[in-house]
Amino acid sequence: MTYKIIYFGIKGRAEAFRLIFSALDVKYEDVIIKSADWPGYKPGTPWGQLPILEVDGQQLAQTSTICRYLGHTFNLCGETAWEDAKCDEYVDATNDLIEEWIGFKFLEPDEARKVERKAKFVSTLIPNCLAKLEVIKEKNGGDFLVGKKLTWADINVADKLAMLEGDIDSTILEGYPNLKMFKNAVFSIPRIKAYIEKSGYTYVNMDPGLG
Ligand SMILES: N[C@@H](CCC(=O)N[C@@H](CS)C(=O)NCC(=O)O)C(=O)O
Incomplete structure (x- = not known):
């Protein structure tokens, strides 16, 4: 299988895929679309947005779909349908948080509203979400959020926590x-640690305006 991650030159939504590939030592290629080339590229994409995962030339879009696909492909999923659904639940719940972060940080045009939304995000939305995740993690015991082994949801959620940090x-x-x-x-996880050390782990240099 050949894997290509097609995305802008940022960690952003595609970083969880890179972490999954790195954890499993699976080779992939990063195809970077420059902001200037995006208007010409966009109409040819499945839903007019990035990231896209190309698997042997076939394209898959939507971040959570791609993560879930990689989870199922590489046996990083739940051991039962219930555990799989819990993976989806935790990823969807944290997506809500991250979409609000993207919303005020990159897409909000009104400066006063941006400040207001960020304040609510920091004072209310983050603590609410983290408090719930804290209980989920504590109840599950062990190292991970679902069941007794690493899942794609662990990598996806840990990546979001690192992004917020x-x-x-x-x-x-x-x-x-x-x-x-x-x-x-x-x-x-040794291969993730090695990837982070090699790539650096900062979200601050994101290309503004892309969302
Ligand atoms: N629901 C999509 C959202 C993807 C998305 O918003 N991508 C942004 C970059 S992070 C994008 O392509 N922005 C450019 C545009 O919409 O023209 C997903 O989860 O992958």
Whole structure:
């Protein structure tokens, strides 16, 4: 199989795929679309947006769909239909948080509204979400969110936590010991650790305006 990740020159939504490929030592190619080339490229994409995963020349779109596909392909999914659904639930719930982050950070045109939305995000939305994830993680025990082994949802959610730490506040997981342990467990997987050390892990240089 040949895998290509087609995306803008940022970590963004595609980083979870890179972490999954790295964890499993599966080769992939990053195809970077420059902002200037995007208007010409966009009409030929499945839904007018990136990222896209190309598998042996066939294209798959939508971030969570791609992550889930990789999870099923590489046996990083739940062991039962229920566990699979729990993976989806935790990824969808945290998607809501991240879409709001993208919304105020990249897409909100009104400066006053941007400040207002960020304040609500930091004071209410993040703590609400992290408190719920903290309980989920504590109840599941072990290192991960679902069942007893690593799933694609662990990698997806840990990536989002790292993104928030990088962009909002590096101490965001203080007060959530189970989540902190969880994120560290994912990022301590030897191949993921090696990938992070090689690639660097910062979200601050995202290309503004792309969302
Ligand atoms: N629902 C899509 C959203 C993808 C999305 O919003 N992609 C942004 C970049 S992160 C994009 O392609 N922006 C350019 C555009 O919409 O023209 C997904 O989850 O993959």
